[in-house]
Amino acid sequence: MRRFALLLGGPLLVTKALRERLRDLRLLAADSGGRHALALGLPLELWLGDFDSSPPWLQQILPAPKEVLPRDKDRTDGEALVRKALELGAEEVLLLGGIGGRLDHTLAHLELAFLLAEKGIRVELTDGLTRAFPLPVGFHVFPLEKGSSFSLLPFPEATLAVEGARWNLPSTPLKATTLTLENQALGPIRVRVERGRAVLYLF
Known part of the structure; x- marks a missing residue:
């Protein structure tokens, strides 16, 4: 094991x-x-x-x-x-x-x-x-329940996109921002990290 x-x-x-x-x-x-x-x-x-x-x-x-x-x-x-x-x-x-x-x-x-x-x-x-997941470059899927709260944090910077959330995000370069804090899942969410690193925080 x-x-x-x-x-x-x-x-x-x-x-x-x-x-x-x-x-x-x-x-x-x-x-x-x-x-x-x-x-x-x-x-x-x-x-x-x-x-x-x-x-x-x-x-x-x-x-x-x-x-x-x-x-x-x-x-x-x-x-x-x-x-x-x-x-x-x-x-x-x-x-x-x-x-x-x-x-x-x-x-x-x-x-x-x-x-x-x-x-x-x-x-x-x-x-x-609470829970946190490191997100390196790539496509990440999380089977969250509808209404689940989450934040995405560039760590320290990232270009990323989010789908399946109350506030979806097209591919966007992020650094030192609160733009991606306190979102809500509509069901499973899909996060694409195109550059850099990000952290998914569930609370």
Whole structure:
């Protein structure tokens, strides 16, 4: 099975639907992301990090194989975990706790998501309530329900088009804009990214 949920350090709303979704995924955690495994009540295949943000009590009560990283390193524990998933042959990755909380970490996680997407890996970020999808160049279809709210963000710039929404968009170059915020799906939406990168945000 090459479908992974990577537990990162950002906020996560644990719901029954999320627990159900994770049953078919392999769970790995980065440092403080281990606390989400405890909240989910699901076993970890691997707990990786330098453990500078995981309190001793959590390390004592959470049973999981550990891979300890040095504190002086040139990448975050989250990036190390993403690269571990790649080594394990990931074909689909759900980044739990990947958005929300610290802005610097959210932006870094989005960059990591593009690293995966550009390798052909299906990837999604979530805080348990909202969801984000990296959109590299190409045609993307999302089977949204009518009335679903979404925003499209150039990251940092993109030429893109949107169909199937309350406010469709012809092919348009975008940069630092609010034009594509707070749209509504009429059903499945189709996004074409002709140049650059964009992020689909569902809320």
